[in-house]
Amino acid sequence: MTPFIRAEAATILRPGSSSVVLENIDFQIAPQEIVTVLGPNGSGKSSLVRALLGHMPLASGRISRRADLRIGYVPQRVQIDTAIPMTVRRFLSLPRRISDQMAAQVLARTGVEGLQTRQLTQLSGGQFQRVLLARALLHDPNLLVLDEPTQGLDQPGIVAFYKLIEEVRGETGAAVLMVSHDLLVVMRASDRVICLNGHICCEGTPQHVSTAPAYRALFGAGGDGALALYQHRHDHDHDHSDDGCHGHHAHHHSQQG
Numbered sequence: 001m002t003p004f005i006r007a008e009a010a011t012i013l014r015p016g017s018s019s020v021v022l023e024n025i026d027f028q029i030a031p032q033e034i035v036t037v038l039g040p041n042g043s044g045k046s047s048l049v050r051a052l053l054g055h056m057p058l059a060s061g062r063i064s065r066r067a068d069l070r071i072g073y074v075p076q077r078v079q080i081d082t083a084i085p086m087t088v089r090r091f092l093s094l095p096r097r098i099s100d101q102m103a104a105q106v107l108a109r110t111g112v113e114g115l116q117t118r119q120l121t122q123l124s125g126g127q128f129q130r131v132l133l134a135r136a137l138l139h140d141p142n143l144l145v146l147d148e149p150t151q152g153l154d155q156p157g158i159v160a161f162y163k164l165i166e167e168v169r170g171e172t173g174a175a176v177l178m179v180s181h182d183l184l185v186v187m188r189a190s191d192r193v194i195c196l197n198g199h200i201c202c203e204g205t206p207q208h209v210s211t212a213p214a215y216r217a218l219f220g221a222g223g224d225g226a227l228a229l230y231q232h233r234h235d236h237d238h239d240h241s242d243d244g245c246h247g248h249h250a251h252h253h254s255q256q257g
């Protein structure tokens with residue numbers, strides 16, 4: 001199956017500068033996959049996502065996107081101008097107008113029904129993240145891209161949010177590309193995890209990555225018990241040909257450690 005997005009030996013530059021943020025990235029995401037990008041602050045997670053979406057310049061390599069790709073994007077930071085009143089309903093109609101029925105449906109789908117007339121500034125953190133997800137689900141995306149979608153949520157809120165993502169994937173068949181810091185819960189919801197630190201340190205199934213030396217060096221060795229609790233049940237097939245923590249180890253990078 002042709003991947004939705006494929007990066008080949010992509011080297012990504014910091015905007016407006018010649019310094020390298022990410023080096024030699026090979027990446028792809030296939031239909032229906034849930035892929036999570038992990039890494040410390042400043043390791044290039046958002047840069048990778050933005051480059052995959054075509055918003056960041058490449059120094060070399062290439063990124064290709066399938067012609068039928070429809071992306072629903074939840075960016076890491078959403079600037080809300082508190083001086084301008086904005087209801088949930090109006091926010092959902094930006095930039096493209098939607099019907100009242102569509103608004104009601106998508107809010108119900110993400111568990112925040114009836115919030116249409118509420119001001120964005122009066123939402124709780126969890127409600128706001130669900131409204132952002134609702135907006136990303138409009139216009140029938142086949143790839144959802146979520147950059148730290150659970151920031152500001154408490155632990156039950158995080159678990160509930162990932163459960164919702166899995167449900168949405170099950171219902172719509174959309175692939176999901178997520179950036180997250182929530183190492184353990186994320187594991188449950190992911191088919192494949194990519195661990196970044198200026199380059200791809202390690203990638204594979206959650207089980208594989210959590211035992212990989214590069215991952216342990218970055219995040220510590222704890223958490224196996226919790227990981228076992230959150231094991232993801234596979235009821236579908238994926239191509240795991242690129243499953244290992246492979247050749248990237250061989251490179252020496254000064255960012256590591």
Ligand SMILES: Nc1ncnc2c1ncn2[C@@H]1O[C@H](COP(=O)(O)OP(=O)(O)OP(=O)(O)O)[C@@H](O)[C@H]1O
Nearest residue numbers: 014015021039040041042043044045046047048076
């Ligand atoms: N708009 C920008 N202009 C200049 N430098 C940037 C810009 N955005 C990111 N950077 C730099 O690029 C590097 C990677 O940042 P990026 O936001 O991709 O990391 P991240 O892994 O998403 O971090 P975090 O976990 O803190 O969100 C950092 O050194 C950051 O300072």
